[in-house]
Amino acid sequence: MTAFAAMPGEPADLAETAAAIRDRRVTSVELTAAALERAEALQPTLNAFISIEAEAALAAAKAADGAVSAGRPLGPLHGVPLAHKDMYDRAGNVTGCGSAIRAGHVATTTSTTMARLEAAGALSIGRLNMSEFAMGPTGHNAHHGRARNPADPERITGGSSSGSGAAVGAGIVRAALGSDTGGSIRLPAACCGVVGIKATQGRVSRHGAMPLSFSQDCVGPLAASVADAWLVLRLIAGPDGLDPTCMDASPLGALREDLSNLRIGLGGGMFAEGLAPEVAASVADAAQALSPLAASVAPVGMPDLAAIAELANVVAMSEAAAVHFDWLRDRPQDYGPQPRMRLAQALAIPAPLYVRALQIRAVMLAEFLDAVFSRCDVLVVPAMPFLPPLSSEVDVGDDPRMNAVVSAMTGFTRPFSYLGLPVVTLPGGRSAGGLPVGLQIVAPPWREDLAASVAARLERALALGSFAGPLPLRPAA
Amino acid sequence: MSPDIWTDLCRLHLGRDPNPAEQIAMAGQAERAARWIGGWSTGADNPLFAVEPSHWIAAMRERAKP
Numbered sequence: 001m002t003a004f005a006a007m008p009g010e011p012a013d014l015a016e017t018a019a020a021i022r023d024r025r026v027t028s029v030e031l032t033a034a035a036l037e038r039a040e041a042l043q044p045t046l047n048a049f050i051s052i053e054a055e056a057a058l059a060a061a062k063a064a065d066g067a068v069s070a071g072r073p074l075g076p077l078h079g080v081p082l083a084h085k086d087m088y089d090r091a092g093n094v095t096g097c098g099s100a101i102r103a104g105h106v107a108t109t110t111s112t113t114m115a116r117l118e119a120a121g122a123l124s125i126g127r128l129n130m131s132e133f134a135m136g137p138t139g140h141n142a143h144h145g146r147a148r149n150p151a152d153p154e155r156i157t158g159g160s161s162s163g164s165g166a167a168v169g170a171g172i173v174r175a176a177l178g179s180d181t182g183g184s185i186r187l188p189a190a191c192c193g194v195v196g197i198k199a200t201q202g203r204v205s206r207h208g209a210m211p212l213s214f215s216q217d218c219v220g221p222l223a224a225s226v227a228d229a230w231l232v233l234r235l236i237a238g239p240d241g242l243d244p245t246c247m248d249a250s251p252l253g254a255l256r257e258d259l260s261n262l263r264i265g266l267g268g269g270m271f272a273e274g275l276a277p278e279v280a281a282s283v284a285d286a287a288q289a290l291s292p293l294a295a296s297v298a299p300v301g302m303p304d305l306a307a308i309a310e311l312a313n314v315v316a317m318s319e320a321a322a323v324h325f326d327w328l329r330d331r332p333q334d335y336g337p338q339p340r341m342r343l344a345q346a347l348a349i350p351a352p353l354y355v356r357a358l359q360i361r362a363v364m365l366a367e368f369l370d371a372v373f374s375r376c377d378v379l380v381v382p383a384m385p386f387l388p389p390l391s392s393e394v395d396v397g398d399d400p401r402m403n404a405v406v407s408a409m410t411g412f413t414r415p416f417s418y419l420g421l422p423v424v425t426l427p428g429g430r431s432a433g434g435l436p437v438g439l440q441i442v443a444p445p446w447r448e449d450l451a452a453s454v455a456a457r458l459e460r461a462l463a464l465g466s467f468a469g470p471l472p473l474r475p476a477a
Numbered sequence: 478m479s480p481d482i483w484t485d486l487c488r489l490h491l492g493r494d495p496n497p498a499e500q501i502a503m504a505g506q507a508e509r510a511a512r513w514i515g516g517w518s519t520g521a522d523n524p525l526f527a528v529e530p531s532h533w534i535a536a537m538r539e540r541a542k543p
Contacts, residue, residue, distance in 0.1 A: 202537060249541035310509060317506075329491050341502055347490045348483060348503035353511060358530035365536055398498060403505060420537055445540040 014080060014174050014228045018121070021068060021079040028068075028079030028123070032061035035081040035125050038172045046148045048166035050086050050096060052126040057081060060123040076235065078121030084177040085161050086127040087134060087210035088114045088219075097210045098130035098160075100143045100334045101327055111208025112243065113177060113219050113236040120235045125173065128163030134179055134212045135320065135339040136160050137187050137409035138394045142336025146391060149191055151435055155388040158187030158409070164222045165192035175223035175232050179209060181216045181316050183383075183413025186425040189222050190383035190438020193427045195229045195459075196222045197452070200445050201420030202247040204233070205240035211323050213316040214245070215358065216417045226426060226456040230255060233448065249446045255453040259293045262454065265300035265376025271412065272299070276386045282429035282437040286380055289461035290454070300379065303371050305415040308364055309407070311357045312418035317346035318354040341398035342406070365419050373444045378454050382412055383425050383438035412440070422448040424455040427464050 020026045036054050043049060064079035086096050089107035096103045110118075129147040131139055139162030140146045147162035149155040150170040157165045161178025165188025168176050178185040180198040189196030197220045204219045211217060219236065223229035230252075239248040266272075266287055275283075291297045321328070324343050332340055372379060385408075394405050416423050421442055428439035441458075443451035483503045487495035495503065 200537070200541075202541070247538060247541045325490070332491065341499065344487070344491070344495070344499050345502040345506040347486050348507040350507065350511075353507075355530065356525065358533070359525045359528045361530065362528055362532035362536055363525065365533060398502075400498070400501070403502070420533070445537055 013225055014077060014223070014231050017174065018074075018077050018080050021064070022074055024068065028061040028064040028081075029058060031079065032057050032081040032123065032125060035172055038170070039083075039125060039167070042170055042172065045153055046150060046166045046170055047145050048129055048147050048163040048170065048172065049083070049126045050098065050129050050144055050163070051094070053124065057123055057125040064121065064123065075119060075121030076231065077117065080122050081125050081173060082117065082122045082175050083125050083128050083163075083167055083173050084114070085130050085164050085179060087130060087179060088177060089208040090114050090124075094127070095210070096127065098132045098134070098141055098144060101331055103143075107208070109208055112205035112240045113209065116236050117177075117232070128161075128167055128176055130162055130164075131160035131184075132336050132339045133320075133324070134160040134181060134184055134210065135342055137183055137406055138389075138391075139165075139188065140338070140391070140395055142338070148391075149388055151193055151388070152433070154390055154392075155435065156191060156391050156394060158189075158191035158388065160184040161188045161222060164188060165194060168192065168194045168222050168224055171224070175221050175228050177232075177236075178220060178222050179212075180218045180220060180417065181213045182312055182417050183410045185218070185220050185222060186383050186413050186423060186438065186440060187409060189425040190436065191388040193430070193436030193438075193464075194222050194224060195226050195427075195455070196220065196425040197229045197233050197448065198416070198423045198425075199233060199237060199448050200249070200422040202245055203237050203249060203422070203446070203448070205236075205238075205243040205246040207240055207242035213319040215315050215319060216312065216420075218417070226255075226424065226452055226459050229424070230452050230456075252448060255449060255456050257453075257457070259290070259454060259457055260295060262294045262378065262450065263376045264290050264294045264297040264454065265372065265379045266297065267302055267379055267381035268299045269302035270305055271302065271381040274385055275382060278387060278429065278431045278435075279382045279385060279437050282439060283380065283382060285462065286428050286439055286458055289458055290380075293457055293461070294454075298376070300372055300376050303364075303367055306411070308415040308418050309411050311360060311364070312414040313407075314349055314354060314357040315361075315418065317342060318349050318357075321346035321349075337398035338396075338402060341402060361418060361420075368419055369444060377443070378447075378450050379442040380454075381440050381442065382428075383440050384409065384412055387431055387435045387437065416440070416442055421445060422451055424448070424451040426455045426459055428458075428462065430464065
């Protein structure tokens with residue numbers, strides 16, 4: 001299976017899709033029915049959804065078309081079908097968190113991000129597959145089965161936002177919410193050949209989103225293009241009285257075309273060692289593509305990021321064990337083997353070490369900003385050192401290889417979770433066999449605009465093609 | 478720390494004895510955590526002596542100002 005190219009004359013991105021609905025070139029019902037048809041057709045192959053909600057989606061689409069006909073004010077995503085990771089509360093709907101323990105949980109409130117997308121007019125066609133409780137960088141799930149990679153179903157989607165990567169990569173929807181605690185947006189984006197944004201820690205509200213690690217959880221989009229991801233991020237970002245950790249930062253504006261005053265850093269150290277040839281080639285291609293656009297493109301030395309990755313794990317798993325403390329005691333049999341083992345071993349992290357890992361965070365951030373962002377404005381590094389693995393290679397459950405697999409998958413992503421930095425992941429190339437290679441564009445705190453601007457220009461320069469699915473359009477009335 | 482500590486932890490937190498795989502994994506987790514974080518403890522020169530977790534939040538808030 002390959003990614004799907006957009007048909008001539010079809011909207012190029014989410015904004016144009018919404019414009020097509022507004023202009024009555026297509027109805028929301030037509031778009032939603034097409035997305036549902038594609039979702040149903042691909043479900044046996046991709047297993048991207050935990051639940052496809054056709055009836056509710058079509059009812060919402062019909063209402064959206066009614067609003068167009070009535071001339072009511074329309075939001076920037078009015079009538080556009082999306083789908084989201086199974087961890088965002090919507091009042092009256094199930095939020096299962098990819099688990100057995102929460103499988104029938106009906107939410108009583110709506111998460112801030114879902115409320116903001118609904119206010120923008122978007123509708124949802126279903127709940128997307130994910131690693132159980134968002135613990136699992138490979139995307140395996142003992143309860144629902146793994147989502148499969150649209151580029152090669154034998155390969156992993158990456159996790160934990162596995163269904164989000166698969167659904168966007170297969171062109172079922174143009175955007176989907178994921179979440180990222182150690183790489184859970186960036187790894188599926190990289191494996192499935194789509195764009196993902198993990199914003200600065202504190203940029204997006206977590207209210208109503210399943211908690212895993214309150215110090216590192218980030219809500220964000222996976223999308224078919226940088227423009228799509230940027231639009232969704234702008235809609236969901238911003239302070240929220242329901243999440244005191246959500247900060248009042250400078251707003252996210254338009255992306256810049258001119259990169260001529262930007263210094264692009266190419267990550268050295270572990271980011272340049274032991275890479276698969278295709279990954280190294282993608283970094284080189286990105287450097288070549290950016291060279292004529294930027295003030296400079298040059299290698300930048302790195303602090304000890306392996307240590308930072310380990311600190312990220314200490315923080316994430318200590319906090320996850322606290323979240324799961326009661327279920328771990330009362331319902332251990334209801335966890336899949338890998339999440340249960342990871343949580344059980346987190347109990348052995350002494351409290352002083354967890355606190356110390358949080359203390360070191362401020363020191364590490366200062367050191368990293370001084371060492372790296374004094375010499376460049378954005379940093380380009382791979383999302384993973386290898387191509388998306390075969391499922392069989394990394395389906396290790398709780399056996400003794402578990403920690404090694406988790407560390408190998410997240411070694412390039414976790415450090416930026418711990419530091420709290422914004423990262424845009426985008427396709428940087430493909431192997432001869434068509435497997436995607438993901439790159440991370442990392443920026444200083446609150447400078448998502450720099451990372452996304454570079455990503456957008458790189459996306460255009462590399463011209464890897466659209467991953468959007470076909471849309472049923474007719475000429476403007 | 479001895480394996481008995483993992484047994485105590487499991488009994489304390491989970492109300493049961495750990496299985497052998499959990500004992501190994503828990504020991505490994507704590508050892509890795511101690512190795513990385515313990516390296517920061519340098520007695521009187523401990524650079525974390527006056528650092529709190531809230532300092533990271535303060536640093537991020539400072540940079541968030543428009």
